[in-house]
Amino acid sequence: MGEESIDSGAMLQGQAEIWQYMFNFADSMALKAAVELRIADIIHSHGSPITLSKIASGIASSSPDTTCLARIMRLLVRKKIFTANSQSNGGEPLYGLTPSSKWLLHDTDLSLAPMLLIENHPWAVAPWHCLSSCVKEGGIAFKKANGHEVWEFAALNPEFNQMFNEGMACTSKIALRAIISGYEDGFGCVKSVVDVGGGTGAAMAEIVKAYPHIKGINFDLPHVVKTAPEYHGISHVGGDMFEVIPKADAVFMKVRFESNNPRPPTTRKHATPSTSASFSCVWWEVPSHTYSSGTPPTDFVCPIINDN
Numbered sequence: 001m002g003e004e005s006i007d008s009g010a011m012l013q014g015q016a017e018i019w020q021y022m023f024n025f026a027d028s029m030a031l032k033a034a035v036e037l038r039i040a041d042i043i044h045s046h047g048s049p050i051t052l053s054k055i056a057s058g059i060a061s062s063s064p065d066t067t068c069l070a071r072i073m074r075l076l077v078r079k080k081i082f083t084a085n086s087q088s089n090g091g092e093p094l095y096g097l098t099p100s101s102k103w104l105l106h107d108t109d110l111s112l113a114p115m116l117l118i119e120n121h122p123w124a125v126a127p128w129h130c131l132s133s134c135v136k137e138g139g140i141a142f143k144k145a146n147g148h149e150v151w152e153f154a155a156l157n158p159e160f161n162q163m164f165n166e167g168m169a170c171t172s173k174i175a176l177r178a179i180i181s182g183y184e185d186g187f188g189c190v191k192s193v194v195d196v197g198g199g200t201g202a203a204m205a206e207i208v209k210a211y212p213h214i215k216g217i218n219f220d221l222p223h224v225v226k227t228a229p230e231y232h233g234i235s236h237v238g239g240d241m242f243e244v245i246p247k248a249d250a251v252f253m254k255v256r257f258e259s260n261n262p263r264p265p266t267t268r269k270h271a272t273p274s275t276s277a278s279f280s281c282v283w284w285e286v287p288s289h290t291y292s293s294g295t296p297p298t299d300f301v302c303p304i305i306n307d308n
């Protein structure tokens with residue numbers, strides 16, 4: 001097909017799509033601003049929709065720029081993160097929450113706010129700027145952008161470590177609620193479970209809350225468990241999963257792995273798990289150009305089901 005025969009309407013549509021993709025980052029950045037400004041929390045604390053000036057008065061600033069705020073809100077209303085409704089008396093529109101913005105609340109049981117903050121932080125966004133360089137030269141985008149691989153960076157940078165762990169913990173809590181409710185008596189037959197790469201223990205805390213007979217072990221790198229809160233029924237153990245993991249009836253994993261290799265190898269030389277009974281785990285494999293640091297000992301990894 002010659003170029004001249006390409007439909008001009010399709011070309012215009014194509015152009016519109018490229019413009020849209022070009023500015024897609026604006027959505028994430030507006031969301032990040034909303035979380036940083038605690039806009040959902042401000043609306044939530046009023047118990048009903050409020051005006052822009054009311055939102056502005058709740059922001060931690062002596063002179064918030066309401067024009068800038070209005071632009072951010074306009075975008076987020078268009079994206080259905082917030083609602084905006086005119087008042088019958090002609091007063092300022094009232095902004096309300098939607099099922100999406102409820103996930104942006106800070107002080108709720110289940111929230112995505114910590115994850116949103118770390119995933120949109122310059123430390124996490126910078127590696128995405130290295131994609132073409134990864135293609136040309138190979139290498140790990142996170143290291144190119146931040147000078148170290150992700151776990152090493154977390155060990156060296158307490159702020160990143162905390163933000164990352166909080167992000168992981170909030171998503172773990174959400175995932176575990178769903179897993180536990182759908183996997184009805186999945187954990188009932190084991191007395192002890194070790195979460196390998198369990199972060200600060202949020203997943204294990206959910207398991208032990210639902211199955212208080214379980215002795216939970218949360219296993220992660222030393223710099224992570226050092227910051228973990230105490231949970232009743234859980235012991236935190238620091239170490240390297242490629243060397244040895246604590247003994248337990250079942251292993252649980254919900255970890256991101258390197259995915260240069262879409263399927264992990266079946267053995268790994270240094271893996272010597274001391275666990276030998278049944279193994280339960282969630283294999284969560286996602287494209288992760290930002291992470292490397294090896295592939296875990298997958299000879300004991302299986303779908304979310306017990307072996308025995």
Ligand SMILES: C[S@@+](CC[C@H](N)C(=O)[O-])C[C@H]1O[C@@H](n2cnc3c(N)ncnc32)[C@H](O)[C@@H]1O
Pocket residue numbers: 151168169171172196197198199200203219220221224239240241242253254255256293
């Ligand atoms: C993506 S996070 C997942 C955390 C948690 N499982 C969750 O889903 O919320 C991966 C975790 O693996 C840990 N990790 C990475 N390499 C490890 C290793 N060699 N030994 C133990 N833990 C490791 C990291 O510190 C991090 O907490």
